[in-house]
Amino acid sequence: MSEENCTHNCDSCGENCPSRGASPADFLEAPNAMSKINKVIGVVSGKGGVGKSMVTSMLAVLLNRRGSHTAILDADITGPSIPKAFGIHQKAMGSELGLLPVKSKTGIDVMSVNLLLDEETAPVVWRGPMIANTVKQFWTDVIWTDVDYMFVDMPPGTGDVPLTVFQSIPLDGIIIVTSPQELVSMIVAKAVNMAKMMNVPIIGIVENMSYVKCPDCGTVIKPFGESHVEEIAAKFGLKVLGKCPLDPEVAKNCDTGLVELVNAQWLEGAADAVEQQPAKSK
Numbered sequence: 001m002s003e004e005n006c007t008h009n010c011d012s013c014g015e016n017c018p019s020r021g022a023s024p025a026d027f028l029e030a031p032n033a034m035s036k037i038n039k040v041i042g043v044v045s046g047k048g049g050v051g052k053s054m055v056t057s058m059l060a061v062l063l064n065r066r067g068s069h070t071a072i073l074d075a076d077i078t079g080p081s082i083p084k085a086f087g088i089h090q091k092a093m094g095s096e097l098g099l100l101p102v103k104s105k106t107g108i109d110v111m112s113v114n115l116l117l118d119e120e121t122a123p124v125v126w127r128g129p130m131i132a133n134t135v136k137q138f139w140t141d142v143i144w145t146d147v148d149y150m151f152v153d154m155p156p157g158t159g160d161v162p163l164t165v166f167q168s169i170p171l172d173g174i175i176i177v178t179s180p181q182e183l184v185s186m187i188v189a190k191a192v193n194m195a196k197m198m199n200v201p202i203i204g205i206v207e208n209m210s211y212v213k214c215p216d217c218g219t220v221i222k223p224f225g226e227s228h229v230e231e232i233a234a235k236f237g238l239k240v241l242g243k244c245p246l247d248p249e250v251a252k253n254c255d256t257g258l259v260e261l262v263n264a265q266w267l268e269g270a271a272d273a274v275e276q277q278p279a280k281s282k
């Protein structure tokens with residue numbers, strides 16, 4: 001079966017292809033020989049626009065503030081928002097040894113397709129296998145130096161590209177980002193099933209855009225209604241790691257390249273969980 005049509009589920013497929021009998025670990029790619037990466041955390045969401053890139057950026061920022069060297073591999077090839085959030089506009093440089101990530105203002109290493117394109121606004125109209133290969137190359141060809149925590153901003157959804165990313169990069173754990181208006185139960189179920197298939201531990205769930213706090217009186221408003229994230233997390237035996245407010249300051253800073261200025265104390269619990277997550281031996 002062609003890689004494009006592969007469901008990655010040999011139980012429901014009769015094809016006798018090389019994938020049969022292989023375990024998820026068999027597809028893992030080795031990082032660049034000069035890379036040194038301690039822990040790799042994937043940040044996933046069931047659909048686009050729920051704040052996956054914001055959560056990815058904030059976790060890298062919070063752990064960087066705690067003194068760790070953090071990095072972001074932007075695997076969201078068709079919607080790369082990480083360079084914009086950090087205000088990075090220069091291009092990535094490389095040598096015959098590999099490609100070098102670009103450093104943010106506070107020293108976070110970033111690699112994204114937008115750091116390679118001539119024109120930041122050029123759309124990436126590539127087919128799935130090419131997108132997945134680009135992500136693989138961000139792992140195999142980039143020299144990631146002494147990284148304590150790498151965050152992978154995963155492509156949204158549970159389709160072929162995120163699956164290939166799951167298979168190629170040895171993730172130590174994933175964080176699922178949801179928002180209250182999503183069909184949370186179904187989306188979380190899909191992410192849980194994908195993580196199980198790939199043998200990747202789920203660190204927990206972050207709910208974004210949970211509430212708005214009135215800047216005058218402090219009243220908490222729930223624009224998307226009551227959250228059900230606790231019930232859903234309990235159903236799947238997962239932890240709720242944090243609830244992020246819908247905050248115009250966050251939007252402004254993310255959209256103007258100043259994500260490193262956001263306070264984000266609402267994600268400190270998620271940052272603790274990342275620190276506590278055991279690293280697989282690499």
Ligand SMILES: Nc1ncnc2c1ncn2[C@@H]1O[C@H](COP(=O)(O)OP(=O)(O)OP(=O)(O)O)[C@@H](O)[C@H]1O
Pocket residue numbers: 045047048049050051052053054055076079080081156208209244245246247248250251252254255
């Ligand atoms: N808690 C928040 N408060 C205010 N604005 C937010 C918040 N979270 C995210 N946003 C804004 O919502 C938009 C989408 O967020 P983000 O890019 O992080 O989502 P995403 O899930 O990564 O989307 P995609 O998958 O399409 O890249 C951005 O403009 C971001 O600044």
